[in-house]
Amino acid sequence: MGLDEPLFGGIESGGTKFVCAIGDARSAALLEREQFATGDDPRAVLSAVVAWFKDAERRHGALAGLGVASFGPLDLDERSPSYGFITTTPKAGWRNTDFLGPLRHAFPGLPLGFDTDVNGAALGEGRWGAASGLEDFVYITVGTGIGGGAVVRGKPLHGLVHPEMGHIPIPLVDGDSFAGACRIHGRCWEGLCAGPAILARTGKPAEELAPDDPAWNIVIRSMAHALATITFVLSPRRIIVGGSVRKAGRLGEAEFFARLRRHHREVLNGYIASPALEVDAADPFIVPPSLGDDAGVCGAIALAKGATSEAQGLA
Amino acid sequence: MGLDEPLFGGIESGGTKFVCAIGDARSAALLEREQFATGDDPRAVLSAVVAWFKDAERRHGALAGLGVASFGPLDLDERSPSYGFITTTPKAGWRNTDFLGPLRHAFPGLPLGFDTDVNGAALGEGRWGAASGLEDFVYITVGTGIGGGAVVRGKPLHGLVHPEMGHIPIPLVDGDSFAGACRIHGRCWEGLCAGPAILARTGKPAEELAPDDPAWNIVIRSMAHALATITFVLSPRRIIVGGSVRKAGRLGEAEFFARLRRHHREVLNGYIASPALEVDAADPFIVPPSLGDDAGVCGAIALAKGATSEAQGLA
Numbered sequence A, B: 001m002g003l004d005e006p007l008f009g010g011i012e013s014g015g016t017k018f019v020c021a022i023g024d025a026r027s028a029a030l031l032e033r034e035q036f037a038t039g040d041d042p043r044a045v046l047s048a049v050v051a052w053f054k055d056a057e058r059r060h061g062a063l064a065g066l067g068v069a070s071f072g073p074l075d076l077d078e079r080s081p082s083y084g085f086i087t088t089t090p091k092a093g094w095r096n097t098d099f100l101g102p103l104r105h106a107f108p109g110l111p112l113g114f115d116t117d118v119n120g121a122a123l124g125e126g127r128w129g130a131a132s133g134l135e136d137f138v139y140i141t142v143g144t145g146i147g148g149g150a151v152v153r154g155k156p157l158h159g160l161v162h163p164e165m166g167h168i169p170i171p172l173v174d175g176d177s178f179a180g181a182c183r184i185h186g187r188c189w190e191g192l193c194a195g196p197a198i199l200a201r202t203g204k205p206a207e208e209l210a211p212d213d214p215a216w217n218i219v220i221r222s223m224a225h226a227l228a229t230i231t232f233v234l235s236p237r238r239i240i241v242g243g244s245v246r247k248a249g250r251l252g253e254a255e256f257f258a259r260l261r262r263h264h265r266e267v268l269n270g271y272i273a274s275p276a277l278e279v280d281a282a283d284p285f286i287v288p289p290s291l292g293d294d295a296g297v298c299g300a301i302a303l304a305k306g307a308t309s310e311a312q313g314l315a
Helices: A042-060 A100-106 A117-128 A189-193 A195-202 A214-234 A253-268 A292-311 B042-060 B100-106 B117-128 B189-193 B195-202 B214-234 B253-268 B292-311
Strands: A007-013 A017-023 A032-037 A063-070 A112-116 A137-142 A146-152 A239-242 B007-013 B017-023 B032-037 B063-070 B112-116 B137-142 B146-152 B239-242
Touching: A007 A042, A007 A117, A007 A292, A017 A042, A017 A292, A032 A042, A042 A063, A042 A100, A063 A100, A063 A117, A063 A292, A100 A112, A112 A117, A112 A146, A112 A292, A117 A137, A117 A146, A117 A239, A117 A292, A137 A214, A146 A189, A146 A214, A189 A195, A189 A214, A195 A214, A214 A239, A214 A253, A214 B214, B007 B042, B007 B117, B007 B292, B017 B042, B017 B292, B032 B042, B042 B063, B042 B100, B063 B100, B063 B117, B063 B292, B100 B112, B112 B117, B112 B146, B112 B292, B117 B137, B117 B146, B117 B239, B117 B292, B137 B214, B146 B189, B146 B214, B189 B195, B189 B214, B195 B214, B214 B239, B214 B253
Parallel strands: A007 A063, A063 A112, A137 A239, B007 B063, B063 B112, B137 B239
Antiparallel strands: A007 A017, A017 A032, A137 A146, B007 B017, B017 B032, B137 B146
16 A cells, blocks of 8 residues: 555444454555454443544554444434434444544544445445445345345445345245244344344354254245345345355355355246346356455445545545 | 427336326326227337327427336346347237337437336326435335336436336235235235235225225235335335225225335334334325326336436436
């Protein structure tokens, strides 16, 4: 990275940790990276984050912009008095937390990007990863929960609030009698397929399941229904599936994706005609993230870059 | 309408009829309107349509643009050799039909808009109807089939192909053992809730069902699952439900929408916090179309207006 490149800061805030990083947004390479436990005291972690970026500015020079890709729900409406807040999260201590306020106070006038963790990860994969060159795609994470972000014509989808794709109702696949693990919706997608649902189904975390455990078949077929739903509703050009569950432990990531693609095609049943959905397509329609576990914080840097361009009237 | 206002033509092509109209796109008012049976001979109906617009030009002056809002699937990719075609439709005679070609030939150089019937209807409702002033919303039709169009940041959603929302898999509601009527997906939304599904369930068309027929409860609760899915995935600011089924015959449209809103809120179960979703919201989230049966052809005129503005470099 050249000394004169503008530098951007990114904050990925998740349910268990905050990842902070600095980069020049010309590639996904990170100049520095640090993480903090999320905990239940927003003031404490936000102070630590601010202090880290202030230190980083002393080492590398002033930031040109800062981006936040956060767990939600978030208020993304710039006309709203609670813009920049985490709103109705059940996470202890974080309900109605002003996230951007302390950053604005610490870095007056600095352009600030703000979006969901999954919209951020989608942007990062679009700029440097598995959706490079595409304008319309979806990023899903399946881990402790399930979330989905979407990019439509090159920009993150917000609408009324922002997508909450993990909570869609999906049909039970044949042979599934699980009661569902979502506290709010029972048998929604998250309630059937996220990490805690797999643990509740089998008594084991996904990474310890035997490759022939029947739960894999149920979970992957359920996920195929959800991804088909997203295909029918949003018509994306690609779906990126990140998070821990897709690593699929002893089953293996390659086998997980092969089965997921096959079942997704079975659910569509030929109804959507596109070369992108053919089994021998040059680029698969359903793929893992290219940026791996950096997708989120890289996305936060992409949000910073976008906010800076917008402030300069370039976007 | 002033004599000097530019005039636009709109063609709404559906499975049973083509509706053609002329208007000035300053309001949803139509200057003239005609319809033709769709039939199974595209050349015949397209010739009749062209002849009608040629006659109309003699009466009213030259068109400034022409828009088509059509049943699909369509090729909407302007870089594709089959742009402007109806592609893989099961409708007899219409598979791989070049729709725009004959219009280009008859009206050389005229700006032509082209989109799905439901994207067109969404645009019409956005410009003059139930989504006036909104940039992000969905238009659903529930009739012989189910389709959905979406407007995101003021423009129709295309992505890979275009949405095919009617075919999403949804859970069976308690007490529903119907095998489903969709020839391709069985128990998808269309297979559970479209007009032919109601006929197959009950032996009666929707408009003849008794208000206390248990099928109403099953159909409306199933629809609530589908609309919740769309809410979670697309985060629209409003969902417009058109088509014949929502008129709900002897049950009545007002009761149909009241139940649909109630069950939609039950499925969301408070997870998405927005004043727009409150039961006492000033404007309901789920509404019938304002333009009624003209939504489609008005949308085609909106597409014509959009194509003309784009050709003039205004969009």
